Amino acid sequence: MPLFLAAIYGLIAGIILCLTFGTVFFALIQTSIERGYRSGVQIAMGVVASDAFFIFTAIFGTSFLPQINHFDKWIGAIGIIFLVILAIGNFLKVPTLEPKTHADNRSRRRSNLKYFLKGVALNALNPINFMSWAAIAAYLRTKGRYDLSEMIVFFSMSLVGVGATESALAVYANRLRRLLTIKVIHYINIATGLVFLGVATKLLWEGFLK
Numbered sequence: 001m002p003l004f005l006a007a008i009y010g011l012i013a014g015i016i017l018c019l020t021f022g023t024v025f026f027a028l029i030q031t032s033i034e035r036g037y038r039s040g041v042q043i044a045m046g047v048v049a050s051d052a053f054f055i056f057t058a059i060f061g062t063s064f065l066p067q068i069n070h071f072d073k074w075i076g077a078i079g080i081i082f083l084v085i086l087a088i089g090n091f092l093k094v095p096t097l098e099p100k101t102h103a104d105n106r107s108r109r110r111s112n113l114k115y116f117l118k119g120v121a122l123n124a125l126n127p128i129n130f131m132s133w134a135a136i137a138a139y140l141r142t143k144g145r146y147d148l149s150e151m152i153v154f155f156s157m158s159l160v161g162v163g164a165t166e167s168a169l170a171v172y173a174n175r176l177r178r179l180l181t182i183k184v185i186h187y188i189n190i191a192t193g194l195v196f197l198g199v200a201t202k203l204l205w206e207g208f209l210k
Contacts, residue, residue, distance in 0.1 A: 003153050010154035014161020017132060023199050024122045026192040028166055032173035039115045040170025046119020048163045054130045055155045058137035076207035079125030083200035090193030
């Protein structure tokens with residue numbers, strides 16, 4: 001497989017994986033509308049960082065990770081709590097048409113870190129994301145017969161696709177703010193909160209009740 005084709009396929013895969021209506025998508029749109037596109041881009045960068053870790057693990061294995069009993073259940077429980085807190089925050093949030101600004105560089109850096117970590121957490125606490133990258137890695141290794149250099153090029157371009165697509169979503173979502181009303185933003189908050197609750201319920205059912 002020529003490296004050029006591996007790069008093209010990787011870019012396409014990254015773009016496709018972004019175009020799903022999950023927690024990251026709704027959080028990205030909501031944050032960009034409320035806080036401005038820069039905050040949305042920070043969430044996108046957090047997702048890229050989280051996906052990079054997933055990809056590294058999928059390619060090189062999990063032997064370097066600590067062996068913790070019921071690790072998946074701990075992650076699931078943390079994810080459920082995190083999503084429920086986000087949902088409650090959305091339900092109680094007072095909608096506004098003006099993005100919040102930060103008084104100084106220090107508060108801006110704290111805000112950037114906050115949204116970066118939010119992107120990392122939302123992406124990392126959804127086990128489907130890791131399984132998707134692991135399945136792609138397994139397919140490339142077996143059916144595609146990719147060698148290591150081709151896989152590195154493929155996944156590097158996949159991360160470029162993820163970052164570029166989600167950053168573009170943040171920019172265009174922010175531009176929609178001029179067309180929105182307080183009531184519509186309130187409905188967006190409620191809808192996003194319901195998505196968070198839905199995913200938390202799914203994690204609870206699959207990890208603890210099923």
